[in-house]
Amino acid sequence: MANAQAVSDALDIHELLRQWEPHKLLSAPPEKPIRLWSRGGCGVWIDDSWGPAVPYPPVDHDHGAKNHGYARVKGDPDAVDLIPEAQDWPELQDFLRAVNAADSPIETVGCEKAVLPIGDAKALFPPDMDGGPPTVKLGSYVDMMFTDTPLNDQPENILLLCTRLAPAIEGCGDWCNDVTFALQRFRFVPGTTAPWGLMLHMTSYGRDEGETRRLWGVTLGRLSKRIGSLPKALRWTP
Numbered sequence: 001m002a003n004a005q006a007v008s009d010a011l012d013i014h015e016l017l018r019q020w021e022p023h024k025l026l027s028a029p030p031e032k033p034i035r036l037w038s039r040g041g042c043g044v045w046i047d048d049s050w051g052p053a054v055p056y057p058p059v060d061h062d063h064g065a066k067n068h069g070y071a072r073v074k075g076d077p078d079a080v081d082l083i084p085e086a087q088d089w090p091e092l093q094d095f096l097r098a099v100n101a102a103d104s105p106i107e108t109v110g111c112e113k114a115v116l117p118i119g120d121a122k123a124l125f126p127p128d129m130d131g132g133p134p135t136v137k138l139g140s141y142v143d144m145m146f147t148d149t150p151l152n153d154q155p156e157n158i159l160l161l162c163t164r165l166a167p168a169i170e171g172c173g174d175w176c177n178d179v180t181f182a183l184q185r186f187r188f189v190p191g192t193t194a195p196w197g198l199m200l201h202m203t204s205y206g207r208d209e210g211e212t213r214r215l216w217g218v219t220l221g222r223l224s225k226r227i228g229s230l231p232k233a234l235r236w237t238p
Helices: 013-023 077-082 090-099 149-153 155-169 209-228
Strands: 034-039 042-046 051-053 106-117 136-146 177-188 196-206
Touching: 013 034, 013 155, 042 155, 051 196, 077 090, 090 106, 090 136, 090 209, 106 209, 136 149, 136 155, 136 209, 149 155, 149 196, 155 177, 155 196, 155 209, 177 209, 196 209
Parallel strands: 042 177, 051 177
Antiparallel strands: 034 042, 106 136, 136 196, 177 196
């Protein structure tokens, strides 16, 4: 994702709103991703794809993967253990529990992850790693929205959330993570008119699966801690 739009290094809500202003009338995803802010491996973007319709049914994909469908786990930490995409991934489970805690202002609506070999390690950042270049990447995403569903009709609330979360992973490129907070136009959410949601997309790089997963866990852990400190009544007030 890249364009020539100049943005401030500091993730300030007022600057972010100024960058959002030319795009606020979007009724569908843009033709290509739009950068609102980026720094040190972390960025805020408007995504060029639709977010989910909530709830959504299970789907079998052509390549053999399976989407197990929407499961609401808000306020039920034990239910996280039943999410197929998170089983045997305690780092992801802990993050899902933090987001879906009863006192959190947000909740998850979907997640996925995949460990893949890197075809050309030399082409990826960082250019130097102690002991050799990265050979494995772990890509993952988590779709989130505000639990107070009418708040999702106001993208300013999503932008405010980004300003609260991004400082927790400042400089994430230093530990080989690339993190995108992507505003997505959701297809449908009960109780809303034209909802927006937030897709947290994370890619971690390492020399082997263990290192890659450990670095990915650093990002998830920092975000989990920050989410645990968010006020339940978080919302944008002009």
